[in-house]
Amino acid sequence: MKKVIILFIGLLFLNCEDPIDLKLNDSNQILVVDAFINWIKEDQTSEQEVILSLTSPYFEENYISASGANVFIEDEEGKIYIFNEEGQSGRYLTLDTIPYSLDKVFTLNIEYNGQYYSGKESLISVSDINRVEQEKVNFFGRESIQLQANSLDPIEERNFSFFEFKSDKLKKTEYNIYRDDFSSGTEYYGFLLSDELEPGDEVQIRQYGLSNIAYNFWYLLIFQNTEQGGPFQTTPVNIIGNMVNQSDSKLNPLGYFRISEVSEILYTVK
Incomplete structure (x- = not known):
């Protein structure tokens, strides 16, 4: 009886080693x-x-x-x-x-x-970027640099834009999206917070209408x-x-x- 049980378990493990062929339903190229x-x-x-x-x-x-x-x-x-x-x-x-x-x-x-x-x-x-402010920020125990690109929102106009911060010192380009729900006629800004930048590094800052x-x-x-937020989040x-x-x-x-x-x-x- 013991031999039969051992043989059965051995066959079970052998079966588990068989390759699994996943049939993915790849959609047509778009x-x-x-x-x-x-x-x-x-x-x-x-x-x-x-x-x-x-x-x-x-x-x-x-x-x-x-x-x-x-x-x-x-x-x-x-x-x-x-x-x-x-x-x-x-x-x-x-x-x-x-x-x-x-x-x-x-x-x-x-x-x-x-x-x-x-x-x-x-x-x-799009409005001009009229100035850039720089500040050192302690972010979760790490010293980071914050750049703030400022613009003036035109009065009584509906405006939409996005800011882009790009540098070969950054691992990825950063974006801020903006609409003037509460800033008509006042200043608004896009910002970058990074611990990858050092003095002397160049950052291309753009605002797109x-x-x-x-x-x-x-x-x-x-x-x-x-x-x-991770591998178990909703698929994009x-x-x-x-x-x-x-x-x-x-x-x-x-x-x-x-x-x-x-x-x-x-x-x-x-």
Whole structure:
């Protein structure tokens, strides 16, 4: 009897060593659009770029470029600006400078793999970053540097924006989202709190003007990427922006087409 029990236990452990084949239901790849036109106020330059990629299967973090697309932006008068791809990178640039024009509507058009996508946006102004304040803060026993970028909110205007703090000394770029619910006509600010910065380090501080729709998108995007508390939190959801699949509305792309006036300061930590 003892031999039978030992044999049974041995077979049980052998069975447990068999590989488990998980059948994951990977959804179809979805086009991801990261398109922007930035007009920098301080030096009157512009950044115009469309980055196209595809979602990757679950558990994979590979970047998959969406190469071979036809991309162009059209203004209200029908003038077209062609964007050409750099190699097969999924990064599309134009040689023409799209003119600065507040409130004029621009349409981004994309043709990729037989599907046609489009999205509309207009240039949104933004207040200047008029000064940066620096302070040392003891944060949970660690000495940190706090940078506060200040702007003045225009009176009787509805304004939305986000601040961006970027440096090669920071592990990741930091963002603050803003809307003027309680600051009409007064100062408001974005801030960075970091223990990674030292005197002499440079931080690029930007504030981007946003439309109301863009604000809602960026709020959800920033919240989703900063408020996840661990592996057992709710799985992030796909956030749909202002791009639409004209061929099949059930296959709308992810991402956003944004046009912003930008205020920028290059700050040196003291």
